[in-house]
Amino acid sequence: AQTVTQSQPEMSVQEAETVTLSCTYDTSENNYYLFWYKQPPSRQMILVIRQEAYKQQNATENRFSVNFQKAAKSFSLKISDSQLGDTAMYFCAFMNTNAGKSTFGDGTTLTVKP
Amino acid sequence: EADIYQTPRYLVIGTGKKITLECSQTMGHDKMYWYQQDPGMELHLIHYSYGVNSTEKGDLSSESTVSRIRTEHFPLTLESARPSHTSQYLCASISRDGLYEQYFGPGTRLTVT
Numbered sequence: 001a002q003t004v005t006q007s008q009p010e011m012s013v014q015e016a017e018t019v020t021l022s023c024t025y026d027t028s029e030n031n032y033y034l035f036w037y038k039q040p041p042s043r044q045m046i047l048v049i050r051q052e053a054y055k056q057q058n059a060t061e062n063r064f065s066v067n068f069q070k071a072a073k074s075f076s077l078k079i080s081d082s083q084l085g086d087t088a089m090y091f092c093a094f095m096n097t098n099a100g101k102s103t104f105g106d107g108t109t110l111t112v113k114p
Numbered sequence: 115e116a117d118i119y120q121t122p123r124y125l126v127i128g129t130g131k132k133i134t135l136e137c138s139q140t141m142g143h144d145k146m147y148w149y150q151q152d153p154g155m156e157l158h159l160i161h162y163s164y165g166v167n168s169t170e171k172g173d174l175s176s177e178s179t180v181s182r183i184r185t186e187h188f189p190l191t192l193e194s195a196r197p198s199h200t201s202q203y204l205c206a207s208i209s210r211d212g213l214y215e216q217y218f219g220p221g222t223r224l225t226v227t
Contacts, residue, residue, distance in 0.1 A: 033213075033214045035214075035215070035216075037216075037218075043220075044218050044219065044220050044221075045204065045206075045216075045218035046218070047215050047216070050213065050214075050215060089154065091156070091157065093216075095214045097214060100145055100162070100164065100208070101147075101159060101162060101172070101173075102147075102159070102216065103159075103173075104149075104156050104157040105156065106155070106156045107154070107155070107156055109154065
């Protein structure tokens with residue numbers, strides 16, 4: 001079984017600054033994907049960024065990037081130039097591609113302050 | 115936004131009633147999922163389906179049942195609602211492109227009184 005741990009229940013950042021959200025996971029699988037999803041208040045959950053476990057290069061998507069440390073089973077999300085619209089709950093998720101099921105972390109509530 | 119829909123968005127119902135939460139997607143995705151999420155909390159997988167006539171129970175035990183008669187439709191039913199079923203229910207699907215991104219519906223917020 002997989003576990004996903006987000007150790008920061010709440011975080012805040014000033015607009016335009018950089019913030020890093022932490023995520024660690026535990027698995028014995030070799031084939032998997034890791035994701036960060038964003039759930040804004042009262043809105044749909046959407047994908048922020050995806051990382052394939054077999055790729056060593058860290059994924060980037062505009063202001064969002066990850067630091068994927070496979071040996072340490074760590075997958076942190078860095079948000080640069082934070083914007084008010086980044087205020088949301090962020091979930092780290094592990095996808096077991098063999099089983100086709102995801103395990104989610106507890107979430108981190110991020111508040112971007114003006 | 116993704117083409118995945120859930121109805122109703124909000125439901126307040128009395129104990130003992132039978133309810134069905136609807137989920138539909140127009141993307142032709144085979145894999146579909148139901149999650150239960152208490153406010154501000156993690157998601158728990160309660161049911162999933164790999165295609166028509168395929169349904170499996172998830173990691174969190176649930177008294178609900180699901181069916182998958184058509185690819186685009188994955189309803190969840192509670193035969194007898196109880197206050198402990200009060201929660202948000204999220205439906206999701208995965209594309210066939212092998213990238214495993216989950217597309218989520220807007221959710222149904224259920225309150226059982």
